[in-house]
Amino acid sequence: MQRTLIRDIGAHIGTRLTIAGFAQVIRNQGSITFILVRDVSGVVQVVVTKDVPEAMDAAKAISLESVIEVRGLVKQEGQAPGGIEIAAAEINVLSAAEPELPIPIFEKGSQEEAEQSIRMDWRWLDLRKPSHLLIFKVWTAMEAGFREYWVKHGYIEIHSPKLIGAPSESGAEVFEVNYFGRKAYLAQSPQFYKQMAMAAGFEKVFEVGPVFRAEPSMTSRHATEFTGYDMEISYIKSHEEVMAEEEKAIAHALHHVHTQYGDEIKKEFGRELVVPVAPFPRVTFAEAKKILREMSVPSEKENDFSPEEERKLGEYINEKHRHEFVFVTAYPHASRAFYHMRDEQDPHLTKGFDLFWNGLEVTTGAQREHRYDVLIAQAKERKMNIERIEFYLNFFKYGCPPHGGFGMGPNRMMMKLLGLESIREAMFLYRGVKRLEP
Amino acid sequence: MQRTLIRDIGAHIGTRLTIAGFAQVIRNQGSITFILVRDVSGVVQVVVTKDVPEAMDAAKAISLESVIEVRGLVKQEGQAPGGIEIAAAEINVLSAAEPELPIPIFEKGSQEEAEQSIRMDWRWLDLRKPSHLLIFKVWTAMEAGFREYWVKHGYIEIHSPKLIGAPSESGAEVFEVNYFGRKAYLAQSPQFYKQMAMAAGFEKVFEVGPVFRAEPSMTSRHATEFTGYDMEISYIKSHEEVMAEEEKAIAHALHHVHTQYGDEIKKEFGRELVVPVAPFPRVTFAEAKKILREMSVPSEKENDFSPEEERKLGEYINEKHRHEFVFVTAYPHASRAFYHMRDEQDPHLTKGFDLFWNGLEVTTGAQREHRYDVLIAQAKERKMNIERIEFYLNFFKYGCPPHGGFGMGPNRMMMKLLGLESIREAMFLYRGVKRLEP
Numbered sequence: 116m117q118r119t120l121i122r123d124i125g126a127h128i129g130t131r132l133t134i135a136g137f138a139q140v141i142r143n144q145g146s147i148t149f150i151l152v153r154d155v156s157g158v159v160q161v162v163v164t165k166d167v168p169e170a171m172d173a174a175k176a177i178s179l180e181s182v183i184e185v186r187g188l189v190k191q192e193g194q195a196p197g198g199i200e201i202a203a204a205e206i207n208v209l210s211a212a213e214p215e216l217p218i219p220i221f222e223k224g225s226q227e228e229a230e231q232s233i234r235m236d237w238r239w240l241d242l243r244k245p246s247h248l249l250i251f252k253v254w255t256a257m258e259a260g261f262r263e264y265w266v267k268h269g270y271i272e273i274h275s276p277k278l279i280g281a282p283s284e285s286g287a288e289v290f291e292v293n294y295f296g297r298k299a300y301l302a303q304s305p306q307f308y309k310q311m312a313m314a315a316g317f318e319k320v321f322e323v324g325p326v327f328r329a330e331p332s333m334t335s336r337h338a339t340e341f342t343g344y345d346m347e348i349s350y351i352k353s354h355e356e357v358m359a360e361e362e363k364a365i366a367h368a369l370h371h372v373h374t375q376y377g378d379e380i381k382k383e384f385g386r387e388l389v390v391p392v393a394p395f396p397r398v399t400f401a402e403a404k405k406i407l408r409e410m411s412v413p414s415e416k417e418n419d420f421s422p423e424e425e426r427k428l429g430e431y432i433n434e435k436h437r438h439e440f441v442f443v444t445a446y447p448h449a450s451r452a453f454y455h456m457r458d459e460q461d462p463h464l465t466k467g468f469d470l471f472w473n474g475l476e477v478t479t480g481a482q483r484e485h486r487y488d489v490l491i492a493q494a495k496e497r498k499m500n501i502e503r504i505e506f507y508l509n510f511f512k513y514g515c516p517p518h519g520g521f522g523m524g525p526n527r528m529m530m531k532l533l534g535l536e537s538i539r540e541a542m543f544l545y546r547g548v549k550r551l552e553p
Numbered sequence: 554m555q556r557t558l559i560r561d562i563g564a565h566i567g568t569r570l571t572i573a574g575f576a577q578v579i580r581n582q583g584s585i586t587f588i589l590v591r592d593v594s595g596v597v598q599v600v601v602t603k604d605v606p607e608a609m610d611a612a613k614a615i616s617l618e619s620v621i622e623v624r625g626l627v628k629q630e631g632q633a634p635g636g637i638e639i640a641a642a643e644i645n646v647l648s649a650a651e652p653e654l655p656i657p658i659f660e661k662g663s664q665e666e667a668e669q670s671i672r673m674d675w676r677w678l679d680l681r682k683p684s685h686l687l688i689f690k691v692w693t694a695m696e697a698g699f700r701e702y703w704v705k706h707g708y709i710e711i712h713s714p715k716l717i718g719a720p721s722e723s724g725a726e727v728f729e730v731n732y733f734g735r736k737a738y739l740a741q742s743p744q745f746y747k748q749m750a751m752a753a754g755f756e757k758v759f760e761v762g763p764v765f766r767a768e769p770s771m772t773s774r775h776a777t778e779f780t781g782y783d784m785e786i787s788y789i790k791s792h793e794e795v796m797a798e799e800e801k802a803i804a805h806a807l808h809h810v811h812t813q814y815g816d817e818i819k820k821e822f823g824r825e826l827v828v829p830v831a832p833f834p835r836v837t838f839a840e841a842k843k844i845l846r847e848m849s850v851p852s853e854k855e856n857d858f859s860p861e862e863e864r865k866l867g868e869y870i871n872e873k874h875r876h877e878f879v880f881v882t883a884y885p886h887a888s889r890a891f892y893h894m895r896d897e898q899d900p901h902l903t904k905g906f907d908l909f910w911n912g913l914e915v916t917t918g919a920q921r922e923h924r925y926d927v928l929i930a931q932a933k934e935r936k937m938n939i940e941r942i943e944f945y946l947n948f949f950k951y952g953c954p955p956h957g958g959f960g961m962g963p964n965r966m967m968m969k970l971l972g973l974e975s976i977r978e979a980m981f982l983y984r985g986v987k988r989l990e991p
Contacts, residue, residue: 118788135788137754137952155707155756182952210923212952239948242753248709251755255710262700269593271686272693273981274780277715277763278728280989290716292739293729294777295769299989301730308982311991315680316575317689318593324762325715331733339732342712350556350573485648506991510677514575514620514650543711544746551718551737553749553944 118184122156125199127189134159134201135184135209137243138177139221148174150203151196151221152185155248160195161185163203173206180220180243182210220244231539238544238553246383250541253376254529258323260371261344264364270319270346275308277301277325281503288329290339301327304522306454307507309347310483313518314510321346326522331548335537336422336475336527340546347520354456354466354482357519358442361470361478362393365440372532386534389439395470396436399445403428418450429474439531444468453493455481456519466519472531480521487511556622560594563637565627572597572639573622573647575681576615577659586612589634589659590623593686598633599623601641611644618658618681620648658682669975673983676991680981684821688979691814692967696761698809699782702802708757708784713746715739715763719941726767728777739765742960745945747785748892748921751956752948759784769986773975774860774913774965778984785958792894792904792920795957796880799908799916800831803878810970824972827877833908834874837883841866856888867912877969882906891931893919894957904957910969918959925949 119132136154148163148171163174177183186205191198218237221244234241241247265272282289282300290301302308305322312320326343348360370390372380380388398406407414407424410431415421420428432441445464448457458464467481484490490511494501501508529541539545544553557570574592586601586609601612615621622645630638656675659682672679679685703710720727720738728739740746743760750758764781786798808828810818818826836844845852845862848869853859858866870879883902886895896902905919922928928949932939939946967979977983982991 135954153754155709155754180952182954209955210949210952213950216951239749239753240951242750242755248754251709251711255704255708258710259700259704262697266693266697270693271593271689272696273689274763276778276982276984278765278778278984278989290737291731293731294989295767295986297989299728311677312680312981315677316591316593316686317680325712327716329733340714340716509991511648512651513654513678514618514648516573516620517647543750544714546714546716548733551716551732551735553947 120156121152121154121159124159124189124201125197128191128199129189131186131188131204132201133184133186134161135182138179138181138183141174141177141179143175150174150177150183150185152183152201153243153245158196158245160192160197160200161187161203161206162192162195162200163206167204170203170206173208174203177206177208178212178214180212180216180240181208182212183208216240231537232550235539235545235550236553242543247540249376249379249383250529250533250535251543253372253380253532254525254541256372256375257368257525257528257532260368261364262321262323263371264367265319265321265346268319270321271312271317273305273309273312273317273320273322274324275302275305275311275322277327281506290327290329303328304343305345306452306522307510309345309520310454310507310515310518311510313347313349313485314513314515316349316516318349318516319347333548335539336530338526338538338542338546339548341524341526341538341542344523344525345520347518349516349518351482351517351519354444354468354480354519357480357482357521358397358444358468358470359394361480361521361523362391362395362440362442366391366393369532380533384533386532388532391438391440395440395442396432396438397442397444398428398432400443400447400464401445403443406431418447425471425476426474429471432471433473439473441471442468443471451481453497453499454483454490456484457493468521470521470523472528475527475531477527477531478521478523480519482517482519485511485515485517558594559590559592559597562597562627562639563635566629566637567627569624569626569642570639571622571624572599573620576617576619576621579612579615579617581613588612588615588621588623590621590639591681591683596634596683598630598635598638599625599641599644600630600633600638601644605642608641608644611646612641615644615646616650616652618650618654618678619646620650621646654678669977670988673977673988674991676982685978687814687817687821688967688971688973689981691810691818691970692963692979694810694813695806695963695966695970698806699802700759700761701809702805703757703759703784706757708759709750709755711743711747711750711755711758711760712762713740713743713749713760715765719944728765728767741766742781743783744890744892744960745948747783747958748945748953748956749948751785751787751923752951752953754787754954756787756954757785771986773977774968776964776976776980776984777986779962779964779976779980782961782963783958785956787954787956789920789955789957792882792906792918792957795918795920795959796835796882796906796908797832799918799959799961800829800833800878800880804829804831807970818971822971824970826970829876829878833878833880834870834876835880835882836870838881838885838902839883841881844869856885863909863914864912867909870909871911877911879909880906881909889919891935891937892921892928894922895931908959908961910966913965913969915965915969916959916961918957920955920957923949923953923955 140151187201192200292299455465470478578589624643625639730737893903908916
């Protein structure tokens with residue numbers, strides 16, 4: 116007999132069918148046993164009575180979180196959660212759980228969660244909570260939304276190598292790999308390679324893939340490995356075109372999420388997902404610093420924001436513009452990567468931007484410097500090892516269209532989308548300085 | 554003035570517009586100069602006459618493969634390729650190419666390609682050839698097709714970590730990473746983690762991401778880093794359900810490619826893409842060996858096929874079944890991973906399969922062993938270090954649905970889709986023992 120998903124059984128009242136899932140709660144009341152069975156789509160109550168002794172014997176032996184298959188009659192039942200229950204005719208244990216679970220999932224008194232690091236040790240049990248599962252359903256919808264935008268608008272997908280011969284960008288915070296006796300490095304971003312695609316005439320590309328940062332940072336916003344969404348477009352006049360493209364892609368993706376999961380997000384996370392309207396508000400870096408000074412927020416760095424400043428700026432924008440997003444533009448050149456193009460009017464500034472969502476940086480973007488000579492000059496100014504990045508500089512020697520793009524952190528996007536406290540909850544498996552397992 | 558893509562200019566005859574792209578061919582005939590301009594969408598002839606002296610001066614100074622912007626009038630012209638040309642009113646060089654190109658792209662006499670390894674050194678120039686660009690347009694369509702299938706059928710997307718604490722599977726051929734003074738490894742596949750998703754109750758997952766193999770193999774079918782498509786589904790009765798799912802996904806994806814690029818593939822690669830019809834032919838491993846013996850193909854290994862056997866089997870299936878694909882099932886347990894489930898009838902065989910496309914293995918799949926005790930016994934039989942895979946074995950201790958899945962190589966899929974000679978041509982940037990650059 117075909118298995119029916121629990122969310123679909125309401126259409127089958129009065130018929131016999133088979134469901135399968137985890138035994139989430141078991142209440143044994145002597146002559147009657149109730150089991151809450153959970154699959155990927157929902158939860159249903161199974162009732163087992165002594166009229167069916169084989170099922171009753173099976174039910175009594177089940178340990179919590181075992182995987183069971185239940186055949187039975189679908190009935191309306193006012194007392195049951197959702198108003199439906201299944202009267203069991205047959206129960207099979209497909210996979211028995213050990214009687215002692217290492218972390219609580221659904222027993223009484225488990226409202227208080229185990230400490231995060233312990234939950235991460237048993238991540239596959241932690242992910243059984245429907246709210247945690249929902250994070251990845253929403254991710255799937257968000258990524259599908261972005262991809263739909265990209266594919267519909269003629270972007271080409273690339274999968275650039277993560278093993279590279281020279282440390283990209285700064286050389287700091289890069290993981291070293293033993294590559295047949297020589298050194299290789301793990302890519303910190305696909306930056307150089309998506310620019311290579313521009314030099315190859317691909318014009319519009321996107322990439323989704325892992326990025327690696329050997330940062331010993333332990334904050335709730337950092338990880339040593341996370342997913343990056345990257346895009347790059349050619350024949351732009353300025354970074355404004357990149358920003359215009361980004362806000363359209365985000366609006367499209369979040370609309371997609373809202374349509375599919377808006378209600379569930381509200382129910383599980385108490386968060387009203389607002390699909391943002393383009394154009395997003397924009398402030399220059401200097402304006403933002405002025406606003407923050409006027410709000411008496413202490414400034415730690417001249418050329419960058421502190422996390423406190425980012426949060427306060429988010430609150431200000433939310434109040435002033437009724438918008439959760441803000442682009443900050445015209446960053447000082449000193450705080451940006453050497454390949455960001457300088458502003459023609461004021462060479463101390465760049466044609467780069469960051470995007471913040473409710474006080475958290477989710478994107479860095481820019482028009483890139485595509486002029487070979489200027490790019491070399493900018494690298495030298497930073498005292499970079501030109502030889503090490505020669506392979507990259509060569510991309511610009513044989514004609515390269517003007518271009519720009521951005522890198523986005525979908526894990527951070529998920530944090531803001533669902534109001535999660537930590538990026539670790541927005542990753543299937545978190546990786547940090549002290550965490551490589553499971 | 555907005556830029557128009559070259560494929561769209563036919564709709565604008567008699568009007569002025571702007572195009573931009575690479576100067577592919579320049580023919581200077583004294584009072585008139587012809588330039589073939591190429592963008593991501595096509596090629597068009599630009600004609601420059603001495604009536605427009607500024608444009609003529611600009612045209613004379615252009616080096617091959619420079620990026621130029623041309624404003625001009627669209628005219629019908631029987632002599633021009635495609636019957637259309639643009640009479641230049643203004644030409645701007647956006648990015649000048651150095652006069653000597655390191656590899657030929659489009660000059661006369663460049664029909665013969667530079668040697669592959671030299672082309673790979675200058676990959677961004679090599680990718681400017683429209684047939685090479687087409688590979689990645691087709692990839693984009695193929696991946697979008699697979700994803701459409703997965704998302705529509707309720708799969709959840711995961712991004713599992715590539716940095717892992719213990720060498721997965723065999724421990725051989727794995728890259729070692731210096732991880733803050735301890736050892737980490739690069740994942741050879743997301744196998745263990747997609748199974749973890751099954752233990753977490755995700756039921757159906759897919760992943761697209763890089764996989765790493767420290768194999769010193771130099772064949773045209775191998776690389777040290779490539780892209781993997783992985784999926785895994787729960788509540789199956791046997792690997793037959795995995796195969797049924799795979800053939801539907803492939804048919805869907807290739808139909809998608811055929812609709813968008815069937816004609817271009819035929820034109821550029823001379824390959825008639827046949828959208829395969831499900832069900833695909835199936836033969837058992839023993840049957841296949843028998844067929845090959847009868848064809849007098851030498852057998853090198855008892856428990857596996859040689860590349861020669863794979864090719865010959867492909868030819869046989871093509872002739873006998875008029876089908877490019879074939880599933881080989883019932884492999885000997887000795888030649889499969891320890892986590893493949895054994896056949897209940899004959900424990901020397903597994904519930905695993907490989908999929909071949911025109912003689913090349915493109916997929917390995919199986920029903921997995923989800924029973925904790927049986928899995929440990931199978932690992933011990935292989936003399937595996939149980940402690941090292943304890944984190945994995947734990948996934949099966951607290952209830953895990955029966956499940957199975959496959960891993961597919963999209964680079965190999967692209968080889969067969971387009972009839973490419975080498976996997977290196979089907980990667981944006983190839984990585985091999987001796988290649989980490991660019």
